[in-house]
Amino acid sequence: MEEKFAKSPEEMANAMIANMKEKTGKTLAQWTKIAKASGEEKHGGLVKHLKTEHGMTHGFASLVAHKTLKSDAGSAGGKNLVAAQYSGAKADLKPVYEAVIKAVKALGKDVEISPKKTYVSLRRNKQFALIQPSTKTRVDLGVNLQNEKPAGRLESSASFNAMVSHRVRLEKPEDVDKDVKAWLKKAYSQA
Numbered sequence: 001m002e003e004k005f006a007k008s009p010e011e012m013a014n015a016m017i018a019n020m021k022e023k024t025g026k027t028l029a030q031w032t033k034i035a036k037a038s039g040e041e042k043h044g045g046l047v048k049h050l051k052t053e054h055g056m057t058h059g060f061a062s063l064v065a066h067k068t069l070k071s072d073a074g075s076a077g078g079k080n081l082v083a084a085q086y087s088g089a090k091a092d093l094k095p096v097y098e099a100v101i102k103a104v105k106a107l108g109k110d111v112e113i114s115p116k117k118t119y120v121s122l123r124r125n126k127q128f129a130l131i132q133p134s135t136k137t138r139v140d141l142g143v144n145l146q147n148e149k150p151a152g153r154l155e156s157s158a159s160f161n162a163m164v165s166h167r168v169r170l171e172k173p174e175d176v177d178k179d180v181k182a183w184l185k186k187a188y189s190q191a
Helices: 009-024 028-036 043-054 056-068 078-086 086-107 178-191
Strands: 112-115 122-123 128-136 138-143 166-170
Touching: 009 056, 009 122, 028 056, 028 138, 043 056, 043 138, 056 078, 078 086, 078 122, 086 138, 086 166, 086 178, 112 128, 128 178, 138 178
Parallel strands: none
Antiparallel strands: 112 122, 122 128, 128 138, 138 166
16 A cells, blocks of 8 residues: 555544554554553553553554544544534633634635644644633634744743644634734744
8 A cells, every 4th residue: 555645634644544554563443442451541641551562653652542532633523523612611702713713714725724622723734823712711822923022912822832832812702803813814824
């Protein structure tokens, strides 16, 4: 079977799954059975177990952990992940999420919206932003901006998320204003 180079995270995961038996000696189904039998219930614990006890590389171990825990976009379905994020006490935040998505879709046809278990990744060639309902009254928008000093609403991401450089706190759809759209556009252009 010929390996193909993938672009999106989903394509990369599918390519890894297709090559898993050849590269690791077992299929995804066999690995998920081993992972379930380990007794580990958290992603990090499963990854560590697969790497130390079975000699898996980090990428394959992380993929198996996600598939075992059904914590990736492909396992649970992207719309289901977003629905789960904006349910219960956070249901009132869905219009904020939708305002960000509307602004992001206006940036270009190459924007990839990739839901994860607790946030939604926004990608082009690489991740340029993420949307996370952090509290029942606030959505945090993380953006990757090179050479941009935090000021005012544009905070350092600090303890929020290491995958982005800045954070903007959003509480209502109107918070996705011209400043937020400009930061998203700049992050998109740098991705």
